[in-house]
Amino acid sequence: MGSVTLGAAARATIVGFSALAFAMILLPALAPAQDGSVEAGADVFKKCRACHDVGPNAKNKVGPLLNGIIGRKAGTIDGFSYSEANKKAGAGGLVWSDEVMFEYLEKPLSYMPGTKMAFAGLKDPQDRKDVIAYLKQFK
Secondary structure, rough: OOOOOOHHHHHHHHHHHHHHHHHHHHHHOOOOHHHHHHHHHHHHHOOOOOOOOOOOOOOOOOOOOOOOOOEOOOOOOOOOOOOHHHHHHHHHHOOOHHHHHHHHHHHHHHHOOOOOOOOOOOOHHHHHHHHHHHHHOOO
């Protein structure tokens, strides 16, 4: 068989479709909380409530209050006694983005060795997406 020569327009179309397909595969992984459910997250957060508080009357408990956690630098809530690991992470620039929180919540002790957070983690990716969506409503 002979070879087929593609014109510039055909090559551009192929490149465009390839980029679109790549974006459709990659973007969901980069924005984990975008398809989380606030309602389901409220249910998942019951696992967190023994140590953490959210809402208008939230206060520090065994863990820090979580109002405004997304977008906040690690280890920075006034009045909470953070682990050295958490303070060091914050001093090093760690900010609790959706992506960082998604990874951290899977297995906190592995993500941040030395943290005081003695929680096994949320293995189900959907649970993590849901709880992040829930937390984001508390500014």
